[in-house]
Structure formats: C-alpha cells, structure tokens
Amino acid sequence: MSHEQPSNTLGIFPRAWSEEQAGRIPGNIPIWVGILSELTEFAIFFVAYFVAKYYYPDVFAQGPQGLNTSLGVANTIILLSSSYFMAKAMMHIRLNNRGKCQGYLWLALSCGCFYLIVKTWEFYWNNLQGLSTSTNEFYTVYYYMTFNHFLHVGWASCAVLWVIFRLRAGHYSAEEHSGLEALAVYWHMIDLMWILIFPLLYVLR
Template sequence: MGDQPPPTHADAGDKIPGDVGIWVFVLGDMSVFSVLFCLYLYYRGQQPLLYAAAQASLSTGFGLVDTVTLLTSSWCVAQAVHALHRQFTARARRFLLFGIGCGALFVCCKLLEYTLKLNAGITPATSEFYSFYYVLTGLHFVHTVIGMIVLAFMARASRTPGQSTLIAIDSGATYWHMVDVLWIMIFTLLYLLR
C-alpha cells in the first residue's frame, strides 16, 4: 500500500479535470467567440467577393506556422499534466517551459504579421474583413499572453505536488487548450474558408 502513488482526482471516476470555475469561464468565453464567429459568417455571406479579396492578402503560411506552434504547445501541456499526475515534476516543468516557448513563438509570429500588415497600410479601418481580422486575432493574442502567464504559474506550482496543485494544473491546461481550439476556429474562418 505504501508503494502506490496517492490517488489523484483524475482517478476518481467521472470528475472533469480542473476546477468547475474554469469550465464556467471556458464556456462563457467560447460563447463570446461563437457570437463573433457567427457575425463574421453573416457579414461574409453579405459580401463574399469583398471578403474573398481581402482574405487573399493573408499569408496562409503564417497561419499554418501559428497553428502548428499552438498544437505543439498543447501537446506539451498535455504531456506536462500527464507527467505531473505521475509525480514526475521535473519532466512536467520541462514540458511546460517548452509549451511557453511555443506560445512565445506564436506571439512573435503574430506580431510580425501585424507589423507587415500595418506597414502595408492595412488597419482595422481598411475593410470589414480586416475589422474582424484584428478583433478576432487581437482577442486571441491577449488570451495567448494570459495563457503563457498561466503556464509559467503552472511550472512554478509543479514544484510542490499535491491535490490542490493537480487541480490548478488541470485548470490551467484547460484554459490553454481553449486558446488552441479558438485559434483553430480563427485560422479556419479567416485563412482557409473560401
């Protein structure tokens, strides 16, 4: 009995990972983005040619790099949670730090993309499409920066394993995965949808 690791809340059956409060926040946040996505699709449907012309000026390469970077980061966070549940704290910290690095790469790529657009004279006032582009990617950018701060707190908290730490780590991971899901939706709508 003494050789077995203590049971974690993930072993308790049907309990969702993390604190219930993070799920309330995630559902609320996803609802706000869903309204913005629906508005984008509605207005795009009103002027498909204008939206398609503006969309053609986006770099799918930037969007693809951003997507791969965030997917890699989410994988790292999932590996960190897995490691921490098995009390491999050093491994969990390494994965979290790599996840933060991927988030930083995403932020740098997005800043470069914004700089190129602004230098070319493309602002939120350029077109309705670019109003949506800057609002959706800007809100997501803020979520990403907050998520990187959350990952840094997770890395620090992982040094003191325990039940409350596991709940906090699961909650932070839930937020980070939401950031990833939101980006996939944004990438699909702004960069890929024709």
Template structure:
C-alpha cells in the same frame, strides 16, 4: 492502498475506471463563457461576410498564410506539451512537469512573436483595420485571440513556478489541470479561426 495504486516513482496515483473532469467548476464556467464570447464573434464574422461578400472573398488571399500556418503548428505543439505536463504530474514527475509547462510557455511566446511579425507584414502591405470590412473583422478576432494567448501564457508560467515550488502533487493538481483546460480552449478556438479567416472564401 494496494501496490497497483503506487506509480513507478513511488507516488500514489489515481486508478480505476471512474472518469475525472479536469479542473473545477469555476474554471469550466469561465471556459464556457469564453467559448460563448468567441461564438458571438464567429457569428458576427459570418454575418459581415454575408453583407460584404467581395471584401471577404478577396481578404484571405491578402493575408500572410504562412504566419497563420506556423501559428497553427505552434499551438498544436503546445497542446501536446501541456497534455504531457498533466500526465507527468499525475505520475509525480515534478521536474518533467515543469519542463513541459515551460515548453508550453515557449510555444505561447513563439505564437506572439509570429503574430507580431504578421502584423508588421500587414502594415508593410498597407493592410489595416480600416482597409475594408474583412480586415476590421480580422483584426478584431485576431487581437481578441492574441490577448487570450498572452493571458494563457502568463497563467501557464505561473503554474510552472507553483509546480517547481511543490504546490502540485499526483493527488492534488486541480489548478494545473484547470490551466491546461484553458490552454486547450485557446488552441481549439484557433483551429476554428485559421480556416475561417485564412482559408475559406
């Protein structure tokens, strides 16, 4: 092993121009399955919008756009944090990796709290899943994404614990990359959800 293959921390790191796909094939099959599921949800949303244009035109203006915007910022920040965690483990910075992972967990929890506040706000405004077809679609999409955020947050927390226990190293961190890829998928779906549900009429 050459000196160029040793990081500043003294740990071996991957070098060269060979592209590396994060995670493993099982993780990506799961991610593609989840994206396909959300794709069908989006399609159903658009079809319902076609059949009930009045409900879907008025619906976004009744939502708490601030809550949606705040959660967009939270999830974008979480993507940065999880990316930094992956970069840190590649350089053998175990403690820094754990910190970034916990920041991602904090972002996930923050998302859930904001979403809970949004649901309470909706209830106070008399907006439920039975209000009209728009809100039926809204709650179905939002709850499904919320569930994925909860699962992702628990997964990242477990990854942080494993990292603290030394399970991941610069040369063996496939599980961490898989968890990060899943989290990025959650963020990507939200980036599509926010304008579709909160903005477009």
C-alpha cells in the same frame, strides 16, 4: 461470486489516480465558468464573421489573399505543439514526476511566446501592406478576432509561468494538481479557438 476491480493493466497511471479520477470532469467549476464565458465571447465573433460574410461575399472572398498564410500555418503548428506539451505535462504530474512536468510546461510556455512573436510580426507585416481595421469589413473582423485571441494567449502564457513557479514550490503532486489541470483545460480551449479561426480567415474564400 467475487467481483474484482479492473486492474490498471497498462501501468500508465498510479492505481489511485486511475480509480478515483475515472469519469471526473477535469479542472474545477471556476475554470469552466470562465471557459463558457470565453466561448460565448468567441461565438459572438464567429456570428459576426458569418453575418459580415453574408453581406459582403466579394470582400470576404478576396480578403484571405492579402494575408500571410505562411505565418498563419506557422502559428497553427506552434499551438498544436503547445497542446501536446501541455498534455505531456499533465501526464507527468499524474505520475508525480515534477521534473518532466516542469520541462514540458516550459516547452508549452515557449510555444506561447513564439506564437505572440509570430503574430506580432504578422500584424507588422499587414501594416506594411496597408492593411488595417478600416481597410474593409473582412480586415475589421480579422483584427478583432485575431487580436482578441492574441490577448488570450498572452495571459494564458503568464498563467503557465505562474504555475511553473508553484510547481517548483511543491504545490502540485499526483494527489493535488487541480490548478495545473485547470490551466491545461483553458490552454486547450484557446488552441481549439485558433483551429476554428485559422480556416475561417486564412483558407475559406
């Protein structure tokens, strides 16, 4: 009896990629070490949030009411869009379509920049309302969590720009794109952290 290899019936990815990459963990060991370190850092912030909320329930119930929820929602939409664009960029590099890959990377970078602009405006708006790290325990946690995330988006956006330059120089292809893939994994991790931060700070009472 002959055993045939399953065919790439959808025709979405090149046959070589679909066979060789199936079941492989995306990115590389260094990026996953970095991601685990970052997740540990964010986990500490989350623990601090719940401990502080336990001891100051009234402060944490009232705190979100002082924030500009509309700006928080806007940044959530921006980051979700950036993850979509990053996923599309990965799809096109696997199809060896560098032009479309670059286009989607520029869109992801634009989302990162928009996020930084909106978050900077939010910090400024908070300052106008007299909100700072010393206002109360809620805003102390809020600023530490959001500013830390702000920094991550900032240097990840710089990494996207670096990857675009490398892509233009011909360093990535359907056969070799581990650097781009590592960036995509890191970018999705940052977006995931915001999906957790947003309801904790802007929604939950």
